[in-house]
Amino acid sequence: MTESFDAVAYNRAAWDREVANGNEWTRPAGREVIDRARAGDWSVVLIGYRSVPRGWFPAELSGVEVLCLASGGGQQGPVLAAAGAAVTVLDNSPRQLDRDREVATRDGLAVRTVLGDMRDLSAFPDASFDVVFNPVSTVFCPELAPVWRDSFRVLRPGGILMTGFLNPDVFIFDVEALDERGELVVRHPLPFSSLDLPDDERERSYGTGPIEYSHSLAEQIGGQLAAGFTLTHFDEAPHHADATARYLPGYFATRAVRP
Numbered sequence: 526m527t528e529s530f531d532a533v534a535y536n537r538a539a540w541d542r543e544v545a546n547g548n549e550w551t552r553p554a555g556r557e558v559i560d561r562a563r564a565g566d567w568s569v570v571l572i573g574y575r576s577v578p579r580g581w582f583p584a585e586l587s588g589v590e591v592l593c594l595a596s597g598g599g600q601q602g603p604v605l606a607a608a609g610a611a612v613t614v615l616d617n618s619p620r621q622l623d624r625d626r627e628v629a630t631r632d633g634l635a636v637r638t639v640l641g642d643m644r645d646l647s648a649f650p651d652a653s654f655d656v657v658f659n660p661v662s663t664v665f666c667p668e669l670a671p672v673w674r675d676s677f678r679v680l681r682p683g684g685i686l687m688t689g690f691l692n693p694d695v696f697i698f699d700v701e702a703l704d705e706r707g708e709l710v711v712r713h714p715l716p717f718s719s720l721d722l723p724d725d726e727r728e729r730s731y732g733t734g735p736i737e738y739s740h741s742l743a744e745q746i747g748g749q750l751a752a753g754f755t756l757t758h759f760d761e762a763p764h765h766a767d768a769t770a771r772y773l774p775g776y777f778a779t780r781a782v783r784p
């Protein structure tokens with residue numbers, strides 16, 4: 526792959542394929558989950574299968590304007606809408622957004638969907654959301670500074686940014702050894718991108734899946750601080766699906782506020 530590689534175009538098609546292949550992050554919430562959320566019993570995940578602490582959200586969700594950022598798949602957006610929030614889902618994959626519309630139609634929810642790149646939130650005016658909710662997806666985005674800058678801009682003062690992301694250390698390991706034999710073979714210096722691999726190895730290790738970027742903690746946490754956010758909470762969890770889980774947290778999550 527070349528220097529002029531278009532990550533957004535490639536990953537759009539790749540995530541559309543993930544929907545067709547039934548990737549677990551593309552399977553919409555069931556009707557019973559939505560019914561429970563309507564009754565006030567709801568939870569959403571930012572990292573793996575771990576519920577976000579209720580206290581990370583505003584005490585009252587009714588009428589709160591939430592931007593589910595790169596969060597298609599018919600999961601968090603419809604659940605938050607059923608819990609009373611006014612939800613917009615922005616995602617780069619048309620098929621992922623179809624999932625949100627499917628649930629909204631099935632269960633009579635108002636969910637606005639917007640096709641776009643998480644680095645460009647120009648579809649939204651300044652100070653138009655109370656919460657930006659971003660489950661693990663920055664791993665598919667080549668640069669993060671614009672994501673934090675625009676998230677800050679579209680949040681109202683006092684607004685909350687929640688993001689989940691991969692611990693970059695999981696990228697130092699050889700993926701074939703990890704996935705096929707559960708072995709932790711240290712191989713890649715950071716930063717790493719699956720674009721760095723020869724085409725045949727990337728195909729064996731990642732199949733037709735999206736391109737991934739390790740990103741540093743400086744880009745993730747330092748980037749939020751540089752955009753003007755104040756960090757209020759931090760969480761971590763083992764990766765839900767790989768052998769690194771025995772040794773280190775594969776995921777981090779942050780909650781930050783626009784002062």
Ligand SMILES: C[S@@+](CC[C@H](N)C(=O)[O-])C[C@H]1O[C@@H](n2cnc3c(N)ncnc32)[C@H](O)[C@@H]1O
Pocket residue numbers: 533536537540550551570594595596597598599600601615616617618621641642643644660661662665666
């Ligand atoms: C792992 S899924 C996250 C959504 C899922 N509901 C969840 O809980 O994990 C990653 C999502 O990020 C989206 N995505 C990847 N790159 C993006 C970009 N540059 N801009 C917007 N969305 C992007 C994908 O289309 C996909 O829906």
